[in-house]
Amino acid sequence: MQGVARNFFTLAVVYALCGMALGLHMSISQDHSQMPVHAHTMVAGWLMSAVFAFFYHLFPSMSATLLAKVHFWLTAVSGIGLLIGLFLLLGGNEAIEPLVAISSLGFYAAMLLFAFIALPALWRPSRNAG
Ligand code: HEM
Ligand code: HEM
Structure with missing residues (x-):
């Protein structure tokens, strides 16, 4: 595994x-208020x-494409910003809400970009995966 694959x-x-450490902290402290952060770190992360x-x-x-590198960085920056x-x-820091909103949109945009990258590659008639 190398390049963008290794980065991801x-x-x-x-x-x-990070997500499992937060899950352990939630379990030990019996404070589950950060559950959405844990859940999204584990599944969306x-x-x-x-x-x-x-x-x-x-x-x-x-x-090897530039689009793949853009996909990685947009996913990483928006995902980390979101979490x-x-x-x-x-x-309790309500002033941070715009960051959450912008990061969510960025994360969705990254998924749209992935659809644009992955679907043509999957449906290419030659079935030449490489
Ligand atoms: C060290 C391991 C882990 C610990 C201690 C842990 C702990 C927890 C805790 C305390 C909750 C909150 C439950 C609640 O309030 O209802 C939770 C929820 C959740 N965890 Fe973990 N977790 C661990 C690993 C994982 C892993 C490996 C995944 C997925 C790959 C995961 C995915 C989730 C999800 C999706 C939820 C939300 C479930 C819901 O919607 O009710 N967790 N976890
Ligand atoms: C644009 C990005 C996303 C946004 C804005 C978003 C937003 C939300 C919201 C508002 C909830 C309800 C939380 C609650 O009721 O407390 C939720 C729950 C959940 N989402 Fe997402 N989500 C996003 C991406 C994803 C992705 C990509 C996955 C999985 C790959 C995912 C998995 C989950 C799960 C497992 C729950 C239930 C656990 C919980 O309540 O936190 N989400 N999400």
Whole structure:
């Protein structure tokens, strides 16, 4: 695994470590108020980034494109902004809400970009994955 695929899998592992640490903190403190941050770190962070990593691993020709790099950075920056923003928002910092809103839109835009990258590659008649 290399390039964008390796970047995504590295990001996925960092999300898993942070999200599980938060889950343990929630369990030990019996304060589940950060549950949405934990849930999104685990599924929108760890699981989605891992799926992206395996997609680019299976389609190395897509991994080499500029669009793939844009996809990685938009996903990473908006995802981290979303999770840190939501963590602060749920902690009572209401002024951070615009960051959460903008990051959510960025995260959705990144998914749209992924659809634009992945669907033509999947449906290419030659079935030439590389
Ligand atoms: C160290 C391991 C983990 C701990 C201690 C932990 C702890 C927790 C806790 C305390 C909650 C809140 C439950 C509630 O308030 O109803 C929760 C919810 C959740 N966790 Fe974890 N978790 C762990 C790992 C994971 C993993 C590996 C995933 C997914 C890959 C995950 C996904 C979720 C999801 C999606 C929810 C929200 C469930 C709902 O909507 O009710 N967690 N977790
Ligand atoms: C644009 C990005 C996203 C936004 C703005 C968003 C927003 C939300 C909101 C408002 C809730 C309800 C929270 C509550 O009732 O407390 C929720 C729940 C949930 N979302 Fe998302 N979501 C996004 C992306 C995703 C993605 C990509 C996944 C999975 C891959 C996901 C998985 C979940 C799960 C498992 C729950 C239930 C656990 C919880 O209540 O936190 N979300 N989301």
